[in-house]
Amino acid sequence: MIIYKKITFDSAHFLPHVPIGHKCQNVHGHTYTLTIFIEGAPPAHKGWIIDYGDLKKIITLVIDQVDHHLLNDLPGLENPTSEILAIWLWNKIRLLLPALKRIELSETATSGVIYEGELL
Numbered sequence: 308m309i310i311y312k313k314i315t316f317d318s319a320h321f322l323p324h325v326p327i328g329h330k331c332q333n334v335h336g337h338t339y340t341l342t343i344f345i346e347g348a349p350p351a352h353k354g355w356i357i358d359y360g361d362l363k364k365i366i367t368l369v370i371d372q373v374d375h376h377l378l379n380d381l382p383g384l385e386n387p388t389s390e391i392l393a394i395w396l397w398n399k400i401r402l403l404l405p406a407l408k409r410i411e412l413s414e415t416a417t418s419g420v421i422y423e424g425e426l427l
Contacts (some may be wrong), residue, residue: 308349309408312362313342316374323379334377337414339392341370343400356406368400378391385397391415393422 319336343366347356347409373396378387383395388409401407401424413419 308356309344309346310358310359310362311342311344312366313340314363314366314370315340316370316371318376318378320378320384320387322388324386340411340413340419341366341396342411343407344409344411345404345406347406362404364418365403366400367405369396372399389418389420389424393420395424397424402410 315338317333317336317338321334325332335423343362345356345362349355372381373392378384378392380414381387381395384392387395389412395411396412397407397410400410407424409421411421412421
């Protein structure tokens with residue numbers, strides 16, 4: 308079974324490796340939506356894989372590191388494309404949630420990335 312939790316956060320960034328004149332070369336912000344998917348079997352005595360409130364607390368430990376920050380200032384996010392941010396988030400969250408199955412990160416309502424921890 309797979310459960311999920313969505314959370315939003317706001318961050319600014321710029322992309323240093325885009326061509327000169329590209330709009331993403333300038334500092335700009337996004338309201339990101341992050342969806343975390345956890346896989347497991349609910350024990351009969353509990354009836355759930357993890358309490359959604361506990362899940363939010365765990366995710367917030369990581370999100371607080373990026374919420375209302377300039378992503379480029381964070382180690383490992385010097386070129387914070389959605390793809391690189393998704394990998395960064397995955398690595399941080401996976402340490403706290405070993406049952407992490409997948410994440411979806413949207414930087415707009417129509418654009419985003421899905422990451423399942425595959426090797427690059």
